[in-house]
Amino acid sequence: MKRGIILGICCLLALCLSSPNVRVSSAADEILIGNVSCLTGTAAQYGISTYEGLEVAMEEINAAGGILGKKIQILKGDDSADPRQAVNVVQKFITRDKVLVIIGAELTGTTRVTAPISNGAQTVQFTASATGAGLTDNLPYAFRNALPEAYAIPFVVEAAKKKFKVGSVVIITSYNLDYSVDLTKIYEKALAAAGIKVQDKISYAEGDIDFSAQVSKLKALKPEVVVMTGYYQESAQLMIEMRKQGINCPILGSNGFNDPKILELAGKAMEGSVWASGFFPDNPDPKVRKFVAKVQEKYKKQPNQFHAQAYDALMIIAEAIKRAGVTESTPENRTKIRDALAKITDFPGVSGTHTFKPGKGDAEKSVFILTLKGGKYALLD
Amino acid sequence: MLAQQLVNGLTLGSTYALVALGFTLVFGILGMINFAHGEIFMLGAYIALLLVTMGKFSIFWALIGGMVGAAILGMIVERVSFRPLRNVSILAPLISTIGLSIFLRSLAQIIFGAESTRFPVSIKTEFYQLGPFQISLLQIVILAISFGLMAVFQVFIKKTKVGKAMRATSESLFTAGLLGIPVDRIILLSFAVASALGGVAGVLVGLNFNAVSPLMGKMVGLKGLTIIILGGMGNITGAMVGGLFLGFVEVLSVGYLTSSYRDAVAFALMFLVLLIRPTGLFGRVVR
Numbered sequence: 001m002k003r004g005i006i007l008g009i010c011c012l013l014a015l016c017l018s019s020p021n022v023r024v025s026s027a028a029d030e031i032l033i034g035n036v037s038c039l040t041g042t043a044a045q046y047g048i049s050t051y052e053g054l055e056v057a058m059e060e061i062n063a064a065g066g067i068l069g070k071k072i073q074i075l076k077g078d079d080s081a082d083p084r085q086a087v088n089v090v091q092k093f094i095t096r097d098k099v100l101v102i103i104g105a106e107l108t109g110t111t112r113v114t115a116p117i118s119n120g121a122q123t124v125q126f127t128a129s130a131t132g133a134g135l136t137d138n139l140p141y142a143f144r145n146a147l148p149e150a151y152a153i154p155f156v157v158e159a160a161k162k163k164f165k166v167g168s169v170v171i172i173t174s175y176n177l178d179y180s181v182d183l184t185k186i187y188e189k190a191l192a193a194a195g196i197k198v199q200d201k202i203s204y205a206e207g208d209i210d211f212s213a214q215v216s217k218l219k220a221l222k223p224e225v226v227v228m229t230g231y232y233q234e235s236a237q238l239m240i241e242m243r244k245q246g247i248n249c250p251i252l253g254s255n256g257f258n259d260p261k262i263l264e265l266a267g268k269a270m271e272g273s274v275w276a277s278g279f280f281p282d283n284p285d286p287k288v289r290k291f292v293a294k295v296q297e298k299y300k301k302q303p304n305q306f307h308a309q310a311y312d313a314l315m316i317i318a319e320a321i322k323r324a325g326v327t328e329s330t331p332e333n334r335t336k337i338r339d340a341l342a343k344i345t346d347f348p349g350v351s352g353t354h355t356f357k358p359g360k361g362d363a364e365k366s367v368f369i370l371t372l373k374g375g376k377y378a379l380l381d
Numbered sequence: 382m383l384a385q386q387l388v389n390g391l392t393l394g395s396t397y398a399l400v401a402l403g404f405t406l407v408f409g410i411l412g413m414i415n416f417a418h419g420e421i422f423m424l425g426a427y428i429a430l431l432l433v434t435m436g437k438f439s440i441f442w443a444l445i446g447g448m449v450g451a452a453i454l455g456m457i458v459e460r461v462s463f464r465p466l467r468n469v470s471i472l473a474p475l476i477s478t479i480g481l482s483i484f485l486r487s488l489a490q491i492i493f494g495a496e497s498t499r500f501p502v503s504i505k506t507e508f509y510q511l512g513p514f515q516i517s518l519l520q521i522v523i524l525a526i527s528f529g530l531m532a533v534f535q536v537f538i539k540k541t542k543v544g545k546a547m548r549a550t551s552e553s554l555f556t557a558g559l560l561g562i563p564v565d566r567i568i569l570l571s572f573a574v575a576s577a578l579g580g581v582a583g584v585l586v587g588l589n590f591n592a593v594s595p596l597m598g599k600m601v602g603l604k605g606l607t608i609i610i611l612g613g614m615g616n617i618t619g620a621m622v623g624g625l626f627l628g629f630v631e632v633l634s635v636g637y638l639t640s641s642y643r644d645a646v647a648f649a650l651m652f653l654v655l656l657i658r659p660t661g662l663f664g665r666v667v668r
Contacts, residue, residue, distance in 0.1 A: 042596065044495030175641040203640040207600050209590050212389035213635035220382040233497050233592070240591050244517065245385075246508070265499050265592065 030073045031066070031327050033317070034093035036104035036114060041081035042206065043231055045261045046106040046129055046306055051076065052299050053128070053310030054103065056291070061314070067321050072314075075099065079110050086110035087117065094121045098329045101126065101317050101337065103310070108132030108179040115142040122331045124320075124338050128313035129306050131255045132182045136361025141338050145278075145313050145354055145363040149254060150186050152276035152367050157190040159369045159380055160225060160252055160274055168197040169252070170223040172214070172238060174230040175203040183229040183254055191227075199223060204234065215241040225250050232256045236265035243269040250274060258305035263372065270372045274380055279308035279351040280368045281377065291350040305351065312349030316363075320344060384513035386636040387629070392520045392589065394628020395527035399582035400601055401608035401620035402534060403575035409615030410551040410571050413471065416478040417458050418579055419602020420485035423595060425451035425580025426587035427493060434501060444526075444584050451580020452573040459572040464565070482602070489595035497594035500587055523585045530581060531621055534574075538617060547571055551615065611651050613664025622662060 035054055037047035054074055062071045075097055077089035086105050093099045094117070102118050102125040105111045111130035118125035119141040127135065127144040131152075136142040160166055171187060174180035184201070191198060200221055202214050215238065218226065226242070228235045228251055235256060242251075253275035256262065263270055281292055281302055291311060295303035320341035326333035347354040352366040371380040400422055407415045429447035432438040438446065462477035508515045538544040550557040550567045558564045586601070587593040608627055612619025627647060634646040654662060 040490050040495045042495070042594075175639075201639075204635075205640060205644070207596060209586060209592065209597055209600070210389075210393050210631075211590070212393070213386055213632040214640060216382055216385040216389055217636050219385070233594070237590055237592055245515075261496055265497065267499075 029070060031070050031321065032073055032075060032097060032099045032329070033314070034075045034077060034090075034097060034099040034102045034104075036077045036079055036086055036089045036093065036102060036110070037106050038081040038110070039076065039078040042233060043081045043107055045232065045259050047078070047081075049259065049304055049306035050104070050106055050129055050310040052295065053303070053307035054314050056294055056298065056307070057311045057314035057318075060294075061318050067318050068325065068327055070327050072318070074103075077104075079105060081107055081110065083110050083113045086114050090114040090117050090125075094118065094123055099123070100321070100327065100329045100334065103128060103313055103317070106130060106306075108135065108182060109177075111135050112178075115139050118142070122334050122338075124317070124334065124341060126313050126317060126341075128309040129255070132179055133186060139361065140342075141334075143341060143356070143361045143363070145309055145316065145349070145351070145365065147255070147276060147278040147365065147367060148362055149183050151362070152278075153183075153186050153254070154190040154193065155367045155369060156252055156274060156276045157187070157194045157196065160250070161194050161196065163274070163380065164225055164250055166196055166225045168199040168223075169225045169227050170199050170218060170221055171201045171227040172218075172229065173201060173203045174206055174234060177206050177230065179231070180229040184227075187227050187229065187252075204230075204238075206234075208234065209237075211238050211241045212245075214238070215245050215247065218242065219245050219247055223247070223249055225252060227252045229254060230256070232259050232262035233265070236262045236270070239266040239269035239273075255305070257370075260302055260304055263375075263377075268375070271375070272372065274369065274371050277305050277368045277370050278365060279303075279305040280370065280379065285350075287348065288350050308349075308351040312347075312351050312354065315349060316344060316347055316354060317341070319347065382636060385515055386632050388514050388516050388520060390629035390632035391625070392523055392628075393632060394625035395524055395531075396582045396586050396589075396624075397601075397604060397608060397628050398621045398624025399527055399530065399578050399585075400605040401612065401624045402531065402617065403579040403582075404605045405609045405612070405615055405617060405620040406547075406571055406575040406578075408609060409617070410547060410568060411463070411467070411474075411554075412615075413463070413474050414478070414606065415458065415463075415572075415575070416475065416602065417462070417482040417485060418575070418605060419598030419600075420482045420489070421451050421454055421458070421576045421598070422579040422583040422586075422601055423489060423593075423598030424454055424485065424583070425576075426583035426593045426597065427489065428580070429584040430498060430500060430587065430593050440588070444581065447580045447584040448577045451583070452577040455572040455576020455579075456569050458576070459569050463568075463572075482598075486595055486598065493595060495595060497592040497597075499591055500593065519589055523589055526581065526585060530578060534578070535617065537574075543567070543570065607648070607651060609661075611654055611661055613661030616661065616663040619661055619663035 039047045058072050079086035079089050106129045108130045111127045115125050119139040124141050129146045131146050131149045133150045173184045251273040253273050257275040258277050320337050323340040324336040342356050345355045354363040369380045370377050425447040428450035429443035432443040432446045462481045463474050466473040508517050546562045546567050608623040609620050612623030630647045631643050634643045
């Protein structure tokens with residue numbers, strides 16, 4: 001008897017745990033778009049921001065009557081920032097949910113392993129935030145509107161050279177994070193091109209909580225400028241520890257610096273950092289003002305680059321679906337959508353104007369060089 | 382730089398030692414590993430964080446709260462995943478605490494969010510110059526609390542009646558029971574003490590590195606485990622020395638080699654120690 005009850009409870013629990021992924025509505029009257037993203041784990045903030053951006057775009061599109069008379073529905077798939085889990089999510093989207101388009105993943109590592117799978121299944125995968133090198137190369141179905149670091153970093157290095165007259169830098173890398181290792185290489189190339197020396201390199205590991213040893217080592221080097229290549233959590237802790245130990249030099253950062261969470265964690269320690277962004281929230285453009293107001297109203301927070309690029313991604317995809325004129329998920333239709341997407345030029349978004357050049361999945365767009373001034377994001381003068 | 386790195390190593394090592402003490406106490410008494418100890422460490426930090434942010438308590442009371450909260454959690458862990466399985470097999474409680482650890486970590490992610498949160502209080506970050514050593518007030522506080530607790534714990538286990546009962550229980554559950562020691566209660570109490578130490582360590586780490594996250598217990602738990610293997614399973618002095626040893630080795634290998642070698646160096650050294658002394662630094666040969 002008792003055993004039966006326990007067994008029953010277990011079954012019930014198992015059901016509860018598995019149900020969020022079960023699709024309730026039929027695909028016939030809706031356009032299904034899968035969003036593979038990191039909603040939990042160390043980079044969760046990126047995934048949450050991205051999803052919120054998508055939701056704003058979805059509501060806007062659906063309120064205007066949807067695409068070709070059908071409403072959009074976004075399916076969430078959490079990959080916990082783990083490439084293995086991301087593969088499972090994408091395979092489920094393709095084989096079970098039969099989504100029309102996949103948006104994601106957020107991270108370079110998870111996108112690198114999933115984009116080839118979508119490509120093989122003739123499904124467009126559009127990442128709005130992964131910035132690692134070469135993610136869309138040789139994959140005709142892979143697209144992105146994030147600023148690839150390789151595209152943005154040279155702008156940061158040039159701006160820093162002009163502003164700080166820097167002769168050498170120290171680079172800090174998370175040695176077991178492929179995003180950080182990639183970014184270090186990109187920085188090295190851009191620095192070499194600008195004639196700036198790399199004085200030394202310092203590394204840490206993902207999940208580290210103590211950075212005092214690295215920072216003491218950094219202090220002994222007396223750096224002119226420090227380059228940080230990790231995610232926001234560790235970068236924020238490094239900044240705090242640096243200021244604590246009395247290193248006050250400027251910091252050059254990356255895409256991760258766009259998340260307000262880093263500012264919240266690091267506070268004053270972030271002052272004077274310089275990085276590139278595809279989105280500037282104080283942009284006077286009315287489109288941007290409207291978008292910022294919407295996000296603030298709905299989520300009570302300032303939108304960041306991830307919100308903006310995700311919003312633009314769904315808007316661009318909606319445009320491509322409209323132009324292709326198909327909504328049913330068949331290989332032929334998905335290829336039509338891909339072809340329409342590849343031909344989009346001068347698409348006005350909240351994160352700048354997007355143009356896809358023939359044979360390239362990376363959108364070309366404008367770069368903003370930002371800094372933190374008096375606790376606020378500002379354009380670097 | 383060496384002086385600075387030694388201070389860093391001492392601070393890191395003393396928090397490791399606190400975590401390892403909790404591990405070793407439970408192992409010493411039950412001969413079993415509590416894999417959820419890292420999560421107790423993390424939850425201790427969160428309890429303190431909540432007390433400071435929501436309850437507007439001072440950091441002192443938050444520290445006490447983190448300690449008491451962790452102790453209560455530790456007792457729950459004992460009741461839920463140790464006691465029902467104590468006589469089943471050696472493996473069952475081991476697996477159940479691994480499960481509990483995953484459960485607690487995920488629960489923390491759901492409740493507190495996956496990202497890390499900052500402690501709003503910051504004890505002044507100014508540094509004092511003591512000869513070649515540069516040490517912050519916070520580091521002094523951490524060292525004082527860690528070493529203070531280690532001293533209190535030593536006295537507790539060696540001199541008090543309850544401490545003696547714990548040691549007797551660790552010799553033999555059965556004999557201790559025959560001699561009239563309330564074994565169940567002593568075990569529960571050991572979990573409370575062990576978890577309190579873990580909770581304090583969590584608060585201190587959260588304060589020092591200014592970040593509390595649901596994943597912070599994972600690596601610390603693993604390290605605590607390695608420390609007690611190094612120090613000798615169940616040995617209290619071994620846990621303290623092992624913790625400090627690991628702290629120094631890690632910090633120095635980051636300072637003088639590179640971070641990528643840190644864990645490799647730390648674990649290679651442990652391997653060497655175990656080759657020479659298979660029972661660990663302070664372990665004794667059992668039976």
